[in-house]
Structure formats: C-alpha cells, structure tokens
Amino acid sequence: MRIGIAGWFGSDNLGDELLLHALMGSARAAAPAASFVVLCPEPARVTALHGVDAIHLPTLRAKGSANRQGVVTRALRGCDLLLLGPGTVFQERSPNLPWPGTLPMFARIVAMARLAGTPVAVAGAGVREGGTVAGRRLLRVIGAGCASVGVRDARSAGYFGRSARVIGDLAYTLALPDRPAVTGDRFAVSMRPLAPAVEGPLLAALSGATGALATDGWSGAFLPMAYGRGAQGEDDAVHARALPDLADAVANPLEGGGPFGPALDDWLRRLGAHRLVLGVRLHAVLLAVAMGVPTVAIAYERKVHDAFVDLGLERYVVGTGVDAGTLHRTARAAVDDADTFAVAAKRLAEQGAVAKAFVAGVVAG
Known part of the structure; x- marks a missing residue:
C-alpha cells in the first residue's frame, strides 16, 4: 500500500516532525507493509529524518513550480490514499504567511488527487483561527472532497461541517518510553x-x-x-x-x-x-x-x-x-x-x- 501525506514537514519544527512520525506509525500499525511519499516544503530534510520518499508541495509561486505539479500528479497516481495533515496545516495567514495562505494549495491538492482517482482524508489537522468568510467556504469545499475528515479539535471540526470528527492530536498516538526516575527539583x-x-x-x-x-x-x-x-x-x-x-x-x-x-x-x-x-x-x-x-x-x-x-x-x-x-x-x-x-x-x-x-x-x- 502506498500512502501520500501532505503537510508542513521538513522545516525543522519538532512538533511537525513528531506528528509525521506519529501518523506514519499509526498507518504502519494498520498496514505494516505501507510505504510513504510525503508532500512537504523540504523533501530532502524529511527523507533524512524519516527515511521515506518526499517531494515538494505543488506551490505555484516557487521556482520550478510547473515541474512540481507534474511530479505531484504522478506521485498521487501511484498512491492508494492521501492524508492531509496532521498539524495546523489549514491557515489563511500567520506571522510568516500572507493571505490567502495554504487553503488554495490544499484545495488544489484535493482536486489533483480526485482526478488521479486517489481517495483523500484529513488526519489530525487543525485550522488556524482568524479566517475569512471566503476561507471558511473553501474549507467546506476541501472537506466535501475528502472521504473522511478527522480533525484535532472541535473548533476545527466546525469549519468542515457535520461530517468532521474530532480525533485529537496525533501526538497522542506516540508510543512513549518509560519515564525515568526524577531526581532534584x-x-x-x-x-x-x-x-x-x-x-x-x-x-x-x-x-x-x-x-x-x-x-x-x-x-x-x-x-x-x-x-x-x-x-x-x-x-x-x-x-x-x-x-x-x-x-x-x-x-x-x-x-x-x-x-x-x-x-x-x-x-x-x-x-x-x-x-x-x-x-x-x-x-x-x-x-x-x-x-x-x-x-x-x-x-x-x-x-x-x-x-x-x-x-x-x-x-x-x-x-x-x-x-x-x-x-x-x-x-x-x-x-x-x-x-x-x-x-x-x-x-x-x-x-x-x-x-x-x-x-x-x-x-x-
């Protein structure tokens, strides 16, 4: 089984990397032979950290963006499933992200997957607050294009409609080591x-x-x-x-x-x-x-x-x-x-x- 995962990985943010690690662990528990291709901003870093295939997200304004669209299309055709998230991947704006943010790109990824015949699901993703009416409408479109929507929290679920389920943060699925003895304050x-x-x-x-x-x-x-x-x-x-x-x-x-x-x-x-x-x-x-x-x-x-x-x-x-x-x-x-x-x-x-x-x-x- 080939699983695609699209999210903000490879930027050396520990939260994002442990979420990717947790999602792949949960997927492997269900399908031990699963292989992965990760759509992300820094593919080389993801491959170095996690040992899986990775390609660039299909951004439109980056250098070589036209080639990226073709690479992503071919990758999606080879996938049995595409997962969006986890993490706060749905953002209209942030301190480092101008409007309209990531929403048009993720809507395009969903459309590309559907054209490739690949089912899409949201897995543990969240929506950053402060969005616009247009952004909320686009989130409904993204949700409608997914076979299943499992989000991090109730507020994020509200953006996608009644079909969305609150599943919590994917970090909760990590297998934790035993806590060592605590010495000193x-x-x-x-x-x-x-x-x-x-x-x-x-x-x-x-x-x-x-x-x-x-x-x-x-x-x-x-x-x-x-x-x-x-x-x-x-x-x-x-x-x-x-x-x-x-x-x-x-x-x-x-x-x-x-x-x-x-x-x-x-x-x-x-x-x-x-x-x-x-x-x-x-x-x-x-x-x-x-x-x-x-x-x-x-x-x-x-x-x-x-x-x-x-x-x-x-x-x-x-x-x-x-x-x-x-x-x-x-x-x-x-x-x-x-x-x-x-x-x-x-x-x-x-x-x-x-x-x-x-x-x-x-x-x-």
Missing part, C-alpha cells in the same frame, strides 16, 4: 518567537517566575523545539533573547544526524526527567503531560488553551499576559497536583487510541 521552559508587543511582557513574566523558582531551590533548562528551516528566529536566537539565565538546553532530536524515532524517544525521556514544564509550544506541553510531568501551558494561540481544557487542566493554562507572580504560583500548584496530571495523562492516552483507530479505519477503507 528541575524545570524546563519552552518558548517561541511572538509579536514584540506580546513577547516582551511574557518574557518579563517568565524571567520573574523562573527567578522565583531558582530562589525556591529549583534549577532550569531551555527546551528547544525548532532549528530555523522555515522556523523564524529559533532556537538559539529565542533562547538568548528569552531566557539567557537558563544555561542548559535539552538536546533536540532534530540536532543530531541519526534516525528520528530513537532520537525522539531519548528526548521524551529527557523531558520526563523534569518535575515541571512551563511551555508556550503546544507539543512541548502536551508531551510533558503525556510523560506525567506537571505542566503550565501559556496559550499564545487558542489551540493551546483548548487542548488543556479538553484534558481537564484548565487551572494550569494561562494567557500570554500572565504576570510573574501568577505564573510562579500556578507552577507550584501544578507540582503539588500530581493526581490531576495523572488523570490527564490517562485521558490523553485514551484520545490517542481514538486517533489511532481513525487512521486505521481510513487505511483499511
């Missing part, structure tokens, strides 16, 4: 570049809260999540700008040259060795919870807030306008509330089973 901080008006006050709050934790006897480390190919201003730049006092950094699976899967397992064990995580990036906080680490999420976008509410952790998600004192108190409360996080980890695993069953059903179909 150590915390990790995940940060990402934000608009200056938002980032400045948040960095002041983070600096104040981590300083208070240090006064309490804790030691901290920075948690890198991206390395620069399409991920603007990370990771060294955001570390130096955001939290220079955190001299240590947790090794990132994207940094080495080995296979991604074992490197991800090692990263998860390193993450699980902390007693606390303060995180802006979605998959830093979700996987910390999955590993049983008390976590405070800082919701720079609604998807972070919604994910923590769905896991029953609404007390431990704060906005980007949080002050240092509140962040410190929330962090200490999280550490003292291990039972709530154990329940959330169980809920996360249950949702992962739902997502895995959805992928298995699509592959079998």
